[in-house]
Amino acid sequence: MSARKTITGLAWISPWLVGFILFMAFPLAMSFYYSLTDYRLLESPLWVGLANYQRMLTDQTLHLALRNTFLYAAISIPLSVTIAVVLASLLNTPRLPWAKFFQMAIFLPTLVPLIASTMVWMWLFNAEYGLINRLLSTLGIDGPAWLLDPNWALAALVIIGLWSVGQAVILCLTALKQVPTSLYEAADIDGMGAIRKFFSITVPMISPVILFNAITLTIGAFQIFVVPYVIFVRDKGGPGQKGFFYTMYLYDNTFIYQQMGYASALAWLQLLIILALTGLMFLVSRRMVHYRSA
Amino acid sequence: MTLSASAGEITRRTAVGALATAGLGFALFGPRPAKRRDDGRLVLDYWEKWTGLEGRAMQTVVEDFNRSQDRLFVRYFSTAGIDEKAQITIAGGAPPDILGLWNYNLPAFAETNAILPLDELGAEFGVTPSIYSPGMAAATQHKGKFWAAVNTGGTVALYYNKAHFREVGLPDTGPRTIAELDEANRRITRIDNNRITRMGFHHREPGWWVFIWGYPFGASLYDADTNRALLNSPENQAGYDWVQSYPKEFGLTRLNEFRSTFGNYDSPLNPFLAGKLSMVIQGPWLANMINAYAPDLDYGVVPLPVAESLYDPARPIGLVDTDILTIPRGVKHPDASMEFIAYTQRQDITEKLATVHCKGSPLATSSPQFLATHPNRGVRVFDDIAKSPRSFLVPKTRAWIQIRDELIWVFDQSWNMKGDPKDLLARAQTKVQGVLDNFELQSRRRAEGAA
Numbered sequence: 001m002s003a004r005k006t007i008t009g010l011a012w013i014s015p016w017l018v019g020f021i022l023f024m025a026f027p028l029a030m031s032f033y034y035s036l037t038d039y040r041l042l043e044s045p046l047w048v049g050l051a052n053y054q055r056m057l058t059d060q061t062l063h064l065a066l067r068n069t070f071l072y073a074a075i076s077i078p079l080s081v082t083i084a085v086v087l088a089s090l091l092n093t094p095r096l097p098w099a100k101f102f103q104m105a106i107f108l109p110t111l112v113p114l115i116a117s118t119m120v121w122m123w124l125f126n127a128e129y130g131l132i133n134r135l136l137s138t139l140g141i142d143g144p145a146w147l148l149d150p151n152w153a154l155a156a157l158v159i160i161g162l163w164s165v166g167q168a169v170i171l172c173l174t175a176l177k178q179v180p181t182s183l184y185e186a187a188d189i190d191g192m193g194a195i196r197k198f199f200s201i202t203v204p205m206i207s208p209v210i211l212f213n214a215i216t217l218t219i220g221a222f223q224i225f226v227v228p229y230v231i232f233v234r235d236k237g238g239p240g241q242k243g244f245f246y247t248m249y250l251y252d253n254t255f256i257y258q259q260m261g262y263a264s265a266l267a268w269l270q271l272l273i274i275l276a277l278t279g280l281m282f283l284v285s286r287r288m289v290h291y292r293s294a
Numbered sequence: 295m296t297l298s299a300s301a302g303e304i305t306r307r308t309a310v311g312a313l314a315t316a317g318l319g320f321a322l323f324g325p326r327p328a329k330r331r332d333d334g335r336l337v338l339d340y341w342e343k344w345t346g347l348e349g350r351a352m353q354t355v356v357e358d359f360n361r362s363q364d365r366l367f368v369r370y371f372s373t374a375g376i377d378e379k380a381q382i383t384i385a386g387g388a389p390p391d392i393l394g395l396w397n398y399n400l401p402a403f404a405e406t407n408a409i410l411p412l413d414e415l416g417a418e419f420g421v422t423p424s425i426y427s428p429g430m431a432a433a434t435q436h437k438g439k440f441w442a443a444v445n446t447g448g449t450v451a452l453y454y455n456k457a458h459f460r461e462v463g464l465p466d467t468g469p470r471t472i473a474e475l476d477e478a479n480r481r482i483t484r485i486d487n488n489r490i491t492r493m494g495f496h497h498r499e500p501g502w503w504v505f506i507w508g509y510p511f512g513a514s515l516y517d518a519d520t521n522r523a524l525l526n527s528p529e530n531q532a533g534y535d536w537v538q539s540y541p542k543e544f545g546l547t548r549l550n551e552f553r554s555t556f557g558n559y560d561s562p563l564n565p566f567l568a569g570k571l572s573m574v575i576q577g578p579w580l581a582n583m584i585n586a587y588a589p590d591l592d593y594g595v596v597p598l599p600v601a602e603s604l605y606d607p608a609r610p611i612g613l614v615d616t617d618i619l620t621i622p623r624g625v626k627h628p629d630a631s632m633e634f635i636a637y638t639q640r641q642d643i644t645e646k647l648a649t650v651h652c653k654g655s656p657l658a659t660s661s662p663q664f665l666a667t668h669p670n671r672g673v674r675v676f677d678d679i680a681k682s683p684r685s686f687l688v689p690k691t692r693a694w695i696q697i698r699d700e701l702i703w704v705f706d707q708s709w710n711m712k713g714d715p716k717d718l719l720a721r722a723q724t725k726v727q728g729v730l731d732n733f734e735l736q737s738r739r740r741a742e743g744a745a
Contacts, residue, residue: 042384043406044740046740061725127550127551127555128551145551147554150712239550239706240710241703252699
């Protein structure tokens with residue numbers, strides 16, 4: 001390719017290129033530089049080397065936030081992935097009445113602004129007046145003070161997270177619709193039951209989408225912020241700080257404590273954790289994910 | 295015309311490109327001219343945190359000022375997250391001309407020179423610390439300099455429901471000591487079917503000042519002279535032991551269930567207004583809610599109840615938690631900003647604003663009419679706290695927010711009975727002292743670098 005063509009090509013992609021350099025590459029580089037400094041926004045950065053990273057080793061609040069975030073991710077990701085597959089399979093039932101309505105009902109929560117839906121959830125989980133405890137009481141169960149009890153706060157957050165599983169469901173549903181019916185017909189001839197067909201045909205055939213959902217849900221779980229922040233803003237993480245997550249601590253260090261250097265280091269650690277987990281998922285899924293050839 | 299095309303020399307294209315880049319940079323990042331209206335009046339932008347009724351009251355003050363002269367025109371902007379946004383705009387060189395903050399912001403802004411000292415500028419307009427009551431004057435100063443004016447006087451005291459006190463046979467003069475508060479709480483609290491339906495006092499309502507519990511026992515949180523945190527003092531520990539005594543006595547689950555019946559602070563479901571809670575620690579502004587949503591509530595206001603040995607009606611203990619006005623670094627016309635601030639400090643203006651806000655006046659003296667006609671029946675109590683030598687501010691250190699957050703953790707763990715307050719405070723002390731030491735170390739390094 002001639003130099004002129006290269007220049008023309010670069011010129012055509014220059015809006016993206018300039019945007020990437022200005023708004024991604026440069027901030028990334030600066031963020032890494034700041035992570036090696038003591039920087040409080042109104043003062044010039046002071047070089048501290050790896051001190052911010054060393055501080056992470058003894059920062060008990062960070063350890064708490066990490067513990068909570070990993071626990072939340074460990075519970076919410078498998079649940080979300082499983083529920084997405086199950087709901088999508090139900091929606092894929094042939095001749096399901098009101099199928100479009102159910103699809104819409106499941107997807108709609110993802111369009112509701114998070115703050116608005118969180119306010120509604122706060123009332124739903126209210127121990128005295130909340131609908132959830134009212135429903136439980138009709139079953140003879142004395143519901144807990146969900147958002148005030150250290151033993152239940154995390155469970156409440158997981159349930160709120162599950163409400164927004166619609167996007168994963170739609171992706172699974174799309175994948176399900178592309179599974180060749182001939183496979184099910186062959187399975188019928190072989191006398192396979194419904195459960196066997198589900199695990200031997202359905203799950204392998206949509207496994208790339210399941211992996212995609214698992215990765216995006218992992219990224220989302222490690223960035224959880226708005227819901228716990230709105231609910232527990234005054235208590236810094238709610239009862240027993242069970243609702244205090246990594247991104248909240250990152251936000252505190254950035255905007256509340258004005259410790260931009262430490263916050264930058266935290267952001268890099270977060271990126272590395274997500275990258276490592278994503279890489280691990282790709283590695284583990286090598287033998288489990290079935291990619292159809294073109 | 296070609297300047298030169300040979301290597302190493304400037305081509306016309308390069309020169310034009312460089313000029314264009316410089317022009318663009320200047321347009322985007324260069325200095326901004328001061329804003330003027332068509333009538334020639336200098337425009338000043340005033341960022342304030344207030345919204346709603348309080349915001350409208352301040353807007354009225356601004357409009358009065360704009361009418362009072364023809365050289366300056368102040369624009370009022372209600373700004374959420376004002377302290378965070380202000381730091382960013384100041385760092386970016388485009389600050390508002392007048393900035394309303396909370397008094398706890400002052401050390402962080404002052405030590406980074408994000409705001410201008412007002413010692414000389416304020417004096418030119420007659421605004422000095424001496425015009426304020428002692429508690430408020432302390433809120434305007436940091437490390438020997440005067441940094442801010444006070445626009446309304448906020449102190450914190452105990453509101454109580456007189457009818458509830460009378461109902462259980464207690465004098466309706468309110469509790470003076472912690473022991474009296476506890477006794478009132480026991481008598482007033484009602485438990486039906488293992489559920490609390492009414493309570494005297496609940497440490498989590500409103501939950502805005504969970505760091506103050508040691509003060510009624512004589513604690514202080516910080517020694518500015520030695521830069522030492524004092525979180526694990528016996529007095530502070532006594533405060534958190536007191537906090538923990540409630541879940542121990544009434545049961546954590548019952549207290550949490552009861553708390554979940556509380557509505558928002560600024561609604562008729564506020565538990566104090568709704569008669570669910572008989573005593574609550576609050577600022578003078580609560581009277582606005584009472585007047586709006588529960589005008590028949592028979593309430594009284596007393597200073598924070600304290601340990602028996604500390605009780606002294608002439609020198610009440612109470613938190614000064616107030617709003618301040620500052621001039622950010624980088625403003626074009628600090629004298630114009632100060633002129634507006636000085637206007638807000640006039641006794642008539644201050645009292646007018648404080649009346650609508652239901653707060654006390656920050657000034658050293660209040661007019662008899664202000665106190666006599668004030669809509670908050672506890673205004674004299676709030677006023678006394680502001681004038682008391684035992685009123686206190688949050689620690690004057692840049693690390694205050696971190697100290698506060700650690701105490702939120704101590705409070706939460708104590709309340710949830712997840713540990714002995716003594717151990718929790720010891721852990722918090724270690725962490726907070728580390729933060730303070732680090733601040734000091736970095737400040738020293740910066741000073742050495744600058745030298």
